[in-house]
Each structure stands twice: as structure tokens, then as C-alpha cells.
Amino acid sequence: MSLPFILFFAFAIIAVIGALLLIIAREPIHSALSLIMVMVALAALYLLLGAPFIAAVQIIVYAGAIMVLFVFVIMLLNAGVEERTNWSKIAKFAGLPLGVFLLFELAHWLARSAIGKSIASGSEATNTAASTSALSEMLFRKYLFPFEATSILILIAILGALVLAKRDE
Amino acid sequence: MEFIAQHPILVVSLVKIVILLFLTLTTLAYLTWFERKVVAHIQSRWGPYYVGAHGLLQPLADGVKFLFKEDVTPPGADKILYILAPFLALTLAITTLALIPFGPATIYIFGHPTQLVIANVDIELLFLFAITSLGVYGVALAGWSSNSKYPLLGGLRSSAQMISYEVSMTFSVVGVLLLAGSFSFNDIIEHQRGYYHHLPFIPRWHVFPQLIGFLCYITAAIAETNRVPFDLPEAETELVAGFHTEYSSFKFAMFFMAEYANMITVSCLATILFFGGWLSPFPDSWTWTQFLPGVLLLLAGIYTAYDTVMGMRGIARLQLGVVTLLALGLGVLCLLPGVMPVVQGPFWFLAKVLAFLFFYVWTRGTLPRFRYDQLMSFGWKLLLPVSLLNLVATALCIVFPLLVNRG
Numbered sequence: 018m019s020l021p022f023i024l025f026f027a028f029a030i031i032a033v034i035g036a037l038l039l040i041i042a043r044e045p046i047h048s049a050l051s052l053i054m055v056m057v058a059l060a061a062l063y064l065l066l067g068a069p070f071i072a073a074v075q076i077i078v079y080a081g082a083i084m085v086l087f088v089f090v091i092m093l094l095n096a097g098v099e100e101r102t103n104w105s106k107i108a109k110f111a112g113l114p115l116g117v118f119l120l121f122e123l124a125h126w127l128a129r130s131a132i133g134k135s136i137a138s139g140s141e142a143t144n145t146a147a148s149t150s151a152l153s154e155m156l157f158r159k160y161l162f163p164f165e166a167t168s169i170l171i172l173i174a175i176l177g178a179l180v181l182a183k184r185d186e
Numbered sequence: 187m188e189f190i191a192q193h194p195i196l197v198v199s200l201v202k203i204v205i206l207l208f209l210t211l212t213t214l215a216y217l218t219w220f221e222r223k224v225v226a227h228i229q230s231r232w233g234p235y236y237v238g239a240h241g242l243l244q245p246l247a248d249g250v251k252f253l254f255k256e257d258v259t260p261p262g263a264d265k266i267l268y269i270l271a272p273f274l275a276l277t278l279a280i281t282t283l284a285l286i287p288f289g290p291a292t293i294y295i296f297g298h299p300t301q302l303v304i305a306n307v308d309i310e311l312l313f314l315f316a317i318t319s320l321g322v323y324g325v326a327l328a329g330w331s332s333n334s335k336y337p338l339l340g341g342l343r344s345s346a347q348m349i350s351y352e353v354s355m356t357f358s359v360v361g362v363l364l365l366a367g368s369f370s371f372n373d374i375i376e377h378q379r380g381y382y383h384h385l386p387f388i389p390r391w392h393v394f395p396q397l398i399g400f401l402c403y404i405t406a407a408i409a410e411t412n413r414v415p416f417d418l419p420e421a422e423t424e425l426v427a428g429f430h431t432e433y434s435s436f437k438f439a440m441f442f443m444a445e446y447a448n449m450i451t452v453s454c455l456a457t458i459l460f461f462g463g464w465l466s467p468f469p470d471s472w473t474w475t476q477f478l479p480g481v482l483l484l485l486a487g488i489y490t491a492y493d494t495v496m497g498m499r500g501i502a503r504l505q506l507g508v509v510t511l512l513a514l515g516l517g518v519l520c521l522l523p524g525v526m527p528v529v530q531g532p533f534w535f536l537a538k539v540l541a542f543l544f545f546y547v548w549t550r551g552t553l554p555r556f557r558y559d560q561l562m563s564f565g566w567k568l569l570l571p572v573s574l575l576n577l578v579a580t581a582l583c584i585v586f587p588l589l590v591n592r593g
Contacts, residue, residue, distance in 0.1 A: 077316045085326070
């Protein structure tokens, strides 16, 4: 039992519990907090994979910025307890088997893939380009065009939101 | 046992954590004493005076009082979140201290190389921002879970304020990152070593090229920690006590401690980014500055000794006598040849942090509170553009010489 192994399972279990709570919780704010739990656990998993930059950004952007806005809006609207519908028939007879089927398919193909084989054979996953400078090198030289295109896309989305919000006046 | 033997870092980290936690909690307690004393003297009062000599036992008395008070949970409160909120606030506030380097990268204690930092990651600054960005949940959840209108308003105000000022705070720091070219605290501090070429008496601290960035940072930092003049989340004239109105007993104390821990973190960050961290402001050739920590402690000890004999009577004389012995003992310890090089880094670091904490208290004693709309327009319409312009100007200053050199 190595330390990363134990930590991996600890954070993986936390992430799964958080995801389950997110769906089960009836108060919207509990759901939002469970989602934060998932995100922080995922950040810890990135850290274990040797990607500290991604881990920090994951917490700053998702848990620290986006979810704060979620919680803020929930508090502002004072959203009450959500109403439950009973399980719809489609969910019961089609959704559950489909979900289980997808899970097995994922496990099946992952075990046969290159990553799965390297894990099964005990060899360490190749740790490439984990450092922050290597990452920025990739982002701002090799993939500069997709990076800039994405940022313009986000800018357009912000402008769109502004236009929609202004329309009422 | 075998598991521990395989991972000695766990033991070392645990020892460091215990020491730092003990020191931090003591500092937090005595920071309240410091603040009350300084504000009192600014306002021509004496401050705490009766519990112990110069009120030195006041923090202890306050702690005992908090522990024994009745712990009330308001009816209709969301129990889990109501209990979780103060824990979240305090834990996150103290966790950030794990990233702060208190001394040079490697020091030798009894011949063993070690570091005066708990978590040694390469991108400490990002992790610090990651942890502080989660800090808002403690306040927001406290406001929401209390099921009461003033805390809710306080929590909402606080979330809005922290979101607004976090942006400026991050932007104001990027200038320093561009200069140092690293996220690592050690690299940033090492980049500030030495003196300016034309002005050999001014250290290369980032505060000089990044003066605007520093002013933006310290303003945003005060707002982030919800301190006067930006303490609108707990404005007592409008909101009773803001987000922690319903909290009593030790849960209230935890919010209080979290606020002070955040103050310490922000001061540490300002010291590291703009004032050279643990670097001494004097050149290395001035070897006599190595005696400063010990001599200053001895002088403090001599002063308290004078005060003990001349000013104190009865039990207070005994208490101040203990303080005197502590100061003299530490002073002699710092002058021992084996210890002297080790204490240099921590001494300068703590001295700078203390100066910032004094600045915090000073502003509290001086400035009135903002109005809420003033706070928002100041943050978004002045602080954010100025810090952005500073960032752009810094980037141009760095890129332009590179372009010229290339031809």
C-alpha cells in the first residue's frame, strides 16, 4: 500500500459521495456544496497525477468562482426545498439498465486501452509536460490558435449575456 | 511502523504542523490584544489593563469565556451548515499558512537540512489563491444557514464584496509574477535579492517597480479580509453583527480567529511578493546586522525588566517578570553562534509581517466605513481598471526591451 494509492481511493470515494449527495440532497444549497466537494476531490486527484497547475486552476475557477456565483444566486433567490416527482417509468425501466450498461462498457474498453494496459502491467504512467512552464509552452505556442479561439468564444458569450440582460430597459 | 519508516516526510510534516499551529493560535490570541492596545492608544485610552500586567492575560480570559458560554443554535437554522460554516472559515484560513516560507529554502537544524515551510509545491501562489477563494463559503454559509435576515444580508454582502475584490487582488499580483517569472514563493523572494545598480542603498524589492500594484493589492486585501474600512458584512449600525449575528460561544470565536488568520496570511503574502520576504534589507557585507534579532530582544527584555521593578506591584510584577525572562532568554539564544544564522530569515519575515499587521490596526483606528455603493463602484470602476492598466504597463515594460534586443 503506497501513499498515493491510499490517497487516490480516499479522494475518489469523497468525489463519488459528493456526486451522490448532489443528486439526493433536497436543498439546492446542499446540492451546490456537494458539487464543490466533488470539484475539490477532483483537484486532489489531479494533484496525485502530477498536475498541480490544473489542480489549482480547478479549485480557483470552479470551486472558487463559478460555484460562489451559484451559491450567491441560491441565497439571493432564497430557493426553497425542491419538489420530488416519483421516479418516472422511463427512468426506472430504461434509464437504470442503460446507466449500468454504460458503466460496464466504459470499464471494459478502459481495461483494453493503452492506458489501462500500462496500469495493469505495473508501469508508471508517463509523466509528460506536467510543469507549469511546459504547459504554458504548449498552450501559447503549439495550441495558440485554439486557445485564442476559445477565449473569443467566451467573450462572445459574455457579450450575449450582457445584451440579453440589457434588453428589458 | 513500516509505513511510517517508508514515508519520513509524514513525520517531519506533522512536527512542523504542530509547531506552526501552536505558534499561530498563540499569535491569533495575542493579535487581539495587540489590536485592542494599539487602537486604544490611537484613541487616547489604555485598552485592556486589569487582567495580567498590561492586560497580557486578557486573550486567555477571553478564550475561557468563549469556551464556557452557552452555545445557542437558532430554531429553523440549517444545523449541518450552521456548524460547518465556522469550521470551514477557520480551517481554510489556517491552511494557507502551510504554504508560507518563513525562512531560506534550506536551513540546517542540528546538521539536518530542512525547510521552514510545510507544503513545498512549485506553484505556492496559485494554491494560496485557491484556498483563499474557498474562504468565502464560510461567511456565505454562516449567513444563509442562520435563517435570520441580518446574517443573510451580511452573507450576501460579503460574497459580493469578496467576488468583486478578488479580481483586482489577483490582477495586482500578476505584475510581480511577470517580473519574477515564477509562481514559487522562493523564486519570487530570490528575485528580490540584491540592490539597484544606480542606487546601491535601495533593495530590489518589488514594491518599487510595482508601487501601483502594491497599493491595489493592499486595498483589495483589506476588502478581502472584511476589515475596516471595508467591513460592510459586519457593519453593526446596519446589520447588528452581519453574518455571525446568530453565532455564540466558541463558534463566534472561530469566526473571529479566522478573520485574524486571514489578516496574517494577507500580510505574509504582501511581505513575500512586495517586500522581499525573509531577505534582510541590509547588504550581506554588514555582518553586524546578524546581531539585530538578539540585541532587539535583549533591549525589549531590559525595558520590561525596568517596568517590572518600577511600574508593577504584586502578582503583575510576577507576570511581567516571566515576560522579561522570556525576552532575555530568547535574546541570548538568538546571539548563540549556532542559532544566529538560522533566526535571520524568520526575524526579518516576522518583522515585516508585524509592520503590516500594525498598518491594518492603524487603518482601523483611522478610517471610517465605506457606504455599500461606494464600495462597489470603488472596486469595479477604480481598482480593477487601475490594476489592469498596471498589468498591461508591466507587460509592455518587460516585452519591449526583448523586442528591441532582437532587432
